[in-house]
Amino acid sequence: MALISCKDLAVGYDNAAVAENITFELNEGDYLVVIGENGSGKSTLIKTLCGLIKPVSGNVSYDDGLKKTCVGYLPQASEDQKDFPASVWEVVVSGCLSSCGLRPFYNKKEKALARENIEKMGLKGMEKRRFGELSGGQKQRVLLARALCATQKLLVLDEPVSGLDPKVTAETYEIVKRLNDEGVTVIMISHDLTSAVGYSDHVLVMDGTIRFCTTKEYLETFNLKEKYNG
Ligand SMILES: Nc1ncnc2c1ncn2[C@@H]1O[C@H](COP(=O)(O)OP(=O)(O)OP(=O)(O)O)[C@@H](O)[C@H]1O
Numbered sequence: 651m652a653l654i655s656c657k658d659l660a661v662g663y664d665n666a667a668v669a670e671n672i673t674f675e676l677n678e679g680d681y682l683v684v685i686g687e688n689g690s691g692k693s694t695l696i697k698t699l700c701g702l703i704k705p706v707s708g709n710v711s712y713d714d715g716l717k718k719t720c721v722g723y724l725p726q727a728s729e730d731q732k733d734f735p736a737s738v739w740e741v742v743v744s745g746c747l748s749s750c751g752l753r754p755f756y757n758k759k760e761k762a763l764a765r766e767n768i769e770k771m772g773l774k775g776m777e778k779r780r781f782g783e784l785s786g787g788q789k790q791r792v793l794l795a796r797a798l799c800a801t802q803k804l805l806v807l808d809e810p811v812s813g814l815d816p817k818v819t820a821e822t823y824e825i826v827k828r829l830n831d832e833g834v835t836v837i838m839i840s841h842d843l844t845s846a847v848g849y850s851d852h853v854l855v856m857d858g859t860i861r862f863c864t865t866k867e868y869l870e871t872f873n874l875k876e877k878y879n880g
C-alpha cells in the first residue's frame with residue numbers, strides 16, 4: 651500500500667476549496683516537490699496531509715505504519731514567529747516531543763539527536779539564543795533542525811530554503827537528499843525550481859489545474875531536461 655494516497659481531494663478553509671481534484675500516491679522513499687504560484691494552495695495541501703486541517707472533500711489515507719508522530723513538519727516561515735520566547739535549544743529539542751510520549755523529560759538519545767541536528771544545521775554555539783531574535787535564515791535552520799528531530803519516516807517541508815544564503819541552501823538540499831537516500835519520504839514545497847526539482851523524483855504542479863507526474867516526465871514535457879540534468 652502507498653505511504654500516502656489522496657483521492658479527489660479538495661483542500662481549503664471553512665468548506666471552501668482553494669485547490670481541488672488532487673489525486674496522487676506516494677510510496678516510501680519518494681521525494682515529491684510541490685510547485686505552483688503564490689496562493690495556489692500548496693501550504694493548505696500539506697497542512698491537510700499532516701492532518702492539521704480537514705479536507706473539504708475527498709480523502710487522504712495513510713499506510714498503517716505511518717504514525718503522525720513520525721512526521722517532521724517545517725511550516726512556512728511567518729512573522730508570527732518573531733516574538734517566540736523559547737531558546738534555540740528548546741525549539742530544536744521540542745522536535746523530539748512526540749517520541750517522549752508521557753515521559754516529562756528528554757532522554758539522552760533525544761538530547762544527542764538534538765545536538766547532532768544543531769551541528770548539522772550550523773547552529774552550534776547558538777543554543778541559548780532566543781529564537782525570536784534570530785535572523786530569518788537562522789530561524790529557518792532552527793526549524794529544519796527541529797523537523798529533523800521529529801522525523802523517522804516523512805519529512806514535510808514548506809519552502810525550507812526561503813531566506814537562506816546560497817551556501818546553506820545547497821547544504822540544506824544535501825541534508826534532505828541524504829535523509830531521502832536513507833529512506834525518509836520527502837514532500838517539499840519550493841519556488842526554487844532549478845535546484846528543488848533536480849533532487850526530486852515526483853512533481854506536483856498546482857497552477858489552477860493539478861498535475862502529478864514523475865520528475866522525468868515533468869522535465870520532458872517542459873523540455874527542460876538539458877537545463878536541469880546537464
Ligand atoms: N487560515 C486561512 N483561512 C482562510 N483562507 C486561507 C488561510 N490560509 C490561507 N488561505 C487562503 O488559501 C489560499 C491558498 O493559500 P496557501 O497558503 O495554501 O497558498 P500557497 O500555494 O502556499 O502560496 P505561497 O506560495 O504564497 O506560500 C489563499 O488564497 C489564501 O489566502
Ligand SMILES: [Mg+2]
Pocket residue numbers: 692693694726808
Ligand atoms: Mg505557502
